Amino acid sequence: MPPDNLTRLSIAEAGDLFRRRALSPVELTRAYLDRIRRLDGDLLAYITVLQDEALAAAAAAEREIARGEDRGPLHGIPIALKDLVMTRGVRTTCGSRILRDWVPDTDATVARRLADAGAVLLGKLNMHEFAYGPTGVNPHYGTSRNPWDRHRIPGGSSSGSGVAVAAGLCAGALGTDTGGSVRIPAALCGIVGLKPTYGRVSRAGVVPLAWSLDHVGPMTRTVTDAALLLQVLAGRDPADPSTPAVPVPDYRRALQGGVRGLRLGVPKDLFFERLDPEVRAAVAAAARSLEGLGAVVEEIPLPTIQHAGPASFAIIASEAMAYHEPYLRTRAGEYGEDVRARLTTGQFVLAHQYLKAQRARQVIRAEVDAVLTRVDALLFPTTPIPAPRLDEREVTVDGVTEDARWWLIRCTRPINVTGHPALSVPCGLTAAGLPIGLQLVGRAFDEATLLRIGHAFEAVSPVRDLRPSEA
Amino acid sequence: MAPISIQLLQALTQELTRLPATPGDLAIAASQLAVQLDGLARLDALDLLAVEPATVLVPPAEAPEGPHAA
Numbered sequence: 001m002p003p004d005n006l007t008r009l010s011i012a013e014a015g016d017l018f019r020r021r022a023l024s025p026v027e028l029t030r031a032y033l034d035r036i037r038r039l040d041g042d043l044l045a046y047i048t049v050l051q052d053e054a055l056a057a058a059a060a061a062e063r064e065i066a067r068g069e070d071r072g073p074l075h076g077i078p079i080a081l082k083d084l085v086m087t088r089g090v091r092t093t094c095g096s097r098i099l100r101d102w103v104p105d106t107d108a109t110v111a112r113r114l115a116d117a118g119a120v121l122l123g124k125l126n127m128h129e130f131a132y133g134p135t136g137v138n139p140h141y142g143t144s145r146n147p148w149d150r151h152r153i154p155g156g157s158s159s160g161s162g163v164a165v166a167a168g169l170c171a172g173a174l175g176t177d178t179g180g181s182v183r184i185p186a187a188l189c190g191i192v193g194l195k196p197t198y199g200r201v202s203r204a205g206v207v208p209l210a211w212s213l214d215h216v217g218p219m220t221r222t223v224t225d226a227a228l229l230l231q232v233l234a235g236r237d238p239a240d241p242s243t244p245a246v247p248v249p250d251y252r253r254a255l256q257g258g259v260r261g262l263r264l265g266v267p268k269d270l271f272f273e274r275l276d277p278e279v280r281a282a283v284a285a286a287a288r289s290l291e292g293l294g295a296v297v298e299e300i301p302l303p304t305i306q307h308a309g310p311a312s313f314a315i316i317a318s319e320a321m322a323y324h325e326p327y328l329r330t331r332a333g334e335y336g337e338d339v340r341a342r343l344t345t346g347q348f349v350l351a352h353q354y355l356k357a358q359r360a361r362q363v364i365r366a367e368v369d370a371v372l373t374r375v376d377a378l379l380f381p382t383t384p385i386p387a388p389r390l391d392e393r394e395v396t397v398d399g400v401t402e403d404a405r406w407w408l409i410r411c412t413r414p415i416n417v418t419g420h421p422a423l424s425v426p427c428g429l430t431a432a433g434l435p436i437g438l439q440l441v442g443r444a445f446d447e448a449t450l451l452r453i454g455h456a457f458e459a460v461s462p463v464r465d466l467r468p469s470e471a
Numbered sequence: 472m473a474p475i476s477i478q479l480l481q482a483l484t485q486e487l488t489r490l491p492a493t494p495g496d497l498a499i500a501a502s503q504l505a506v507q508l509d510g511l512a513r514l515d516a517l518d519l520l521a522v523e524p525a526t527v528l529v530p531p532a533e534a535p536e537g538p539h540a541a
Binding site for chain 1 (some may be wrong): 488
């Protein structure tokens with residue numbers, strides 16, 4: 001198989017080939033490293049590439065598999081991590097100048113779980129500085145380019161993760177999501193992104209943006225691959241007190257079953273106000289496809305969701321400020337301008353506003369919980385717009401002009417406020433060839449149903465197996 | 472949306488929070504706050520005194536060689 005075809009394989013497909021001895025982890029790792037060498041000078045998905053370490057890990061996996069020591073579906077699979085996941089002995093920059101040379105001496109729990117599962121770490125991925133922004137624009141390491149159109153942003157903050165997965169520079173990646181940072185680049189780059197339930201995946205060893213809203217999640221080319229990664233990541237971690245001992249189901253098995261009889265709620269409040277017409281049409285078509293598969297789609301009210309935006313603002317601004325205050329006091333000049341300005345804003349959010357926002361979350365979460373007793377999942381766009389141009393600061397939709405960043409986070413940040421799981425699946429392309437994401441939101445700790453719906457939709461999706469053209 | 476004075480924010484940073492901030496940062500902060508404060512005030516419509524606040528977790532203690540030591 002030509003090397004570039006190898007980098008189009010899904011994790012599940014590559015694993016099957018390993019077990020049939022039709023492909024080796026070293027061969028696959030070399031194919032990815034070669035592609036990174038050829039394409040990443042332009043795409044800027046990686047901050048650090050671990051060529052020697054990856055080849056050594058792949059060789060070790062190859063020996064283990066040859067001996068019949070199978071660690072599971074990720075064994076020998078080349079993956080990459082957003083560069084705020086701590087990696088022992090490997091610098092972890094957070095996309096910042098401040099941490100440019102920081103080398104942790106421990107692994108984050110998620111990094112350790114992936115290593116224990118036999119995954120091969122290709123490197124650390126570019127991101128919006130300290131994860132504080134939805135565009136992926138980075139003044140320190142360059143801005144990752146959207147592989148569907150290099151004049152457009154990939155979305156962030158997990159920008160490098162979105163680009164690397166979409167462009168075939170790794171088989172799967174981890175991102176983090178505080179206001180949409182897994183789902184936004186997933187939607188804009190045409191891949192699958194899962195923000196699990198708050199507490200489903202440990203954040204221990206992941207540099208925080210806003211602790212009470214942060215989530216770690218997989219970014220992959222297929223829903224099955226997201227299930228395989230979540231299987232390894234999910235579960236209680238004593239090092240992260242937000243992870244309860246909720247049983248972890250068999251996510252791959254849960255993919256089967258289809259959507260016949262499932263009820264999908266379409267919340268018109270907020271999520272369908274002012275959409276790019278092509279996004280509106282693609283999401284409507286996706287809903288019809290799911291109806292065609294036997295799901296029942298119905299409109300549902302969600303009036304308190306309008307308050308999620310201000311609550312999200314107060315919480316992120318306050319918690320990010322609390323984390324960054326020591327740096328701001330002594331190293332403010334080392335931040336990029338946009339992140340420093342946003343952090344500066346945090347010092348003016350008052351304590352009672354923060355507490356009010358934390359209380360508001362309970363009301364909004366209770367309303368979403370109540371709706372999810374009547375329907376199995378919610379369905380709406382991941383982003384109201386496709387990827388803006390790199391120089392596009394403001395975007396106009398339906399005659400309303402707003403900062404591009406506010407458009408990007410409008411449909412994602414409410415679900416960080418409630419903590420429910422949310423999956424973004426590609427559902428279309430605009431006439432200009434830009435990906436569109438469909439967002440599915442489920443009951444707390446019921447990622448399995450979301451993956452099942454996403455998997456069923458993927459099979460009939462108009463963009464199934466579509467990849468950006470070769471560079 | 473009521474405008475917020477940059478001079479007010481400058482005075483607050485100098486006398487209250489004592490964090491360095493450039494005029495450019497403060498202008499952006501003023502603009503962001505002006506957009507958000509009305510929305511924060513509208514949270515009162517949710518009858519918040521009747522609910523328990525969400526659990527507020529803080530990040531775990533950092534090791535001495537953690538990111539802030541960099």
